[in-house]
Amino acid sequence: MHAPVRQSYLNASVGIRSWLLTTDHKRIALLYFAGITFFFFVGGIAASLIRLELITPQGNLGSPDFYNRLFTMHGIIMVWFFLIPSIPTTMGNFILPMMIGARDLAFPRLNLLSWYLYIIGGLITLTALLLGGVDTGWTFYEPYSTFYATGYVILTVFGIFVSGFSSILTGLNFIVTVHKLRAPGMTWYRLPVFVWSTYATSVILVLATPVLAMTLLMLLAERVLHVGIFSPQLGGDPLLFQHMFWFYSHPAVYIMILPSMGVISEIVPVFSSKSLFGYYFVVWCSIAIAVIGFLVWGHHMFVAGQSLYASLAFSFLSYLVAVPSAIKVFNWVATMHEGWIRFNAPMLYAFGFIGLFTIGGLTGLMLAALAVDVHVTDTYFVVAHFHYIMVGGAVMGFFAGLHYWWPKISGRLYPDYWARFAAILAFFGFNLTFFPQFILGYLGMPRRYQSYPPEFQIWHVLSSAGASILAVGYALPLFYFAWSILKGPRAPSNPWGATGLEWSTASPPPPENFAESPTVIRPPYQYDRGKPCMQAADV
């Protein structure tokens, strides 16, 4: 005998129009889920082809020009259409309003517009890439991208330009929401860290993305008008483009990592049954990362020709920005100390994040040293560094959050042992893929090269083998998540024993999130002898 299906946001209204014209933040989150999953696959296919190509020292999967277009596509898709939107637009959209006790974001229709801008921008760039793409690298350095590159630069850049407005509007929406829509009793210092992290991310989205918009506009002006404002023909300075580009693109990497850090800060206390250690430190470190992250962009230009004085300043500031990140790692570990650890899948992903992010972060410090950077810049050392942060960090955090909030979002439980297996597989696959790349880079293997000297081959073979394992680790969740929707047991409102407001409503939630607006009576992550003390009153 089946229990009657309760009304949730999933079945409250039916039909394609109720989804494509929805203003419900939870439905919009799912719309975004579809988009970023699709783009993750496209970027992943590009990555697979790259790793396939690099198994042998000579090029054999196409011309060097094709290889250039491949890694450019991989970078553009993964950065702008997967990583930057990933956690904020899916989990931020879905969970943040619930975490603060709100019924929706401050501007729901703007939220829907954000999704359309993202999709339209994504489709424009995808079209350009499928038509033949560009070979400039995701960084579009001038004057190559404006005067010499063949390919669909204008179309590609225009798609990114459009999707940038999606980022800006999303960030704006989150900022106003956190300021104005908190439930009674939800003071700033009772907010879960995920909210603080998303807020910090939103500040970056709002302040950095417009600079990208202007930079891309100037790039388009140069390409369309053939007037070299950043090119030497008229006396222009290619470095000015790099300054403008990296003023956005460095904070962009903090857009990618801060939400993941927020997710880890949610998961570690729950699966340690212990309060987050150093809440105030973690919270203000998120803000510090967002602010200091705007001051370090020149470390991408140490060998480009900027003044030594500027390089010194940027090197020092880059050391500074690592401090708040390290403080967070210490706080997570201190949370686990003398806790009662449960090794469910979300926690395994969190472990993976902490270890891999630490390695990535430390190698970042190595790169911040001017002397070291001169040696390893534009080698696989840099490639390994940022993949440790972006894949070992951000993507692991994304999967952690996915596994953590899946019961809330879908109302179903997934088989935990398969999920743990996928997490461990991904961890091993990841390390096998990217650790050899540190060695490769140190030995001198340049990045963005299709062919290489034979003495590097063993490391590339190891890396590609790791990539195949990593791919399986990423593909597995598709299967057991699909199974959970079709056949999985129904989830209770609080399957993990967490304390946040989102866990005091049904799984999946009703359209208005809460039957009655909750009142908050205590800070987050409070545990009494291992039992969660819910933030909401009367739960």
Added chain:
Amino acid sequence: MSERALGIQYSTPAQEREAVTLGMWAFLATEVLFFGALIAAYLNYRIWFGSDFIAAARMTKVVLGTANTAVLLTSSACMAMAVTTFDAGSKRAPVLWLIATALLGLAFVVIKGTEWFLEYREHLVPALNFDVARYGGVAEIFFVFYFCATGLHALHLLIGICLVSWVAIRIGRGSLVPGGSTTRLIGLYWHFVDIVWIFLFPLIYLAGRNG
């Protein structure tokens, strides 16, 4: 906005008004960074190129530019009067002030267009007819900045004129009543477009005139 139903996420109209005001200021912050990036690039080139860059600025039309600045500053005053009289409960006065605002905005666009036409005649338009041999490459870079900055500003101004006209129509019809925030928010946008020009004016028109 008090005639529309409150969204489920808001508990009071005052909360919605505050949220919408914060939202508009956040949007204006993005515009500061948008135009600011262009201005930062301009300033860096000014430092780096030095006298060649500044010499190019002398070829802008300072009389028309000054007149345009006066026009835009006056339009901001008209916009402020519109908000003030609307708050006071009047209906006719704000509509007239808004029409004045929009007309002054149009006057700005016309004067700007005249300047661009004159620059076209003098072979100062990059990609169209810029005389690099005569003026030099650095001057061409300056004029790319000039046309980008004034073009983007004019685009924002045209959007502002449409918004101001739309508000005037709605107040005239009675579908906007005092107590909401729409008029005030559009006013914020208009004043911001004015502020952008306040900074563009000395950078573009007043450089290199002290010879």
Added chain:
Amino acid sequence: MTGRAVLRCWLALMLLLAATTASAFVPLGSLNLPISLSIAVTKALIVLLFFMELRSSRALVRAFAAAGFFWLLIMITLTGADYWHRTDARAPIDQAYQR
């Protein structure tokens, strides 16, 4: 705002405009740029504080208003650090070619 306050602000703005244009023609060397920018900042402050009502706004609104300008200052200052200190000194390896 009252009508008289708007009028006073408008007069101040017109005077500042006259001042900035006039001062541009006075040969003051490198002082001309800081003077014209200072006048621009003053005009902007009049528009921000009075027309845009920041004077009577909550601290949060003022923080939002200030944030954009503050961040812009970061961008100008740090990129300036590069452009102020660019030299034409060649790298040692290039100097070998020079001789």
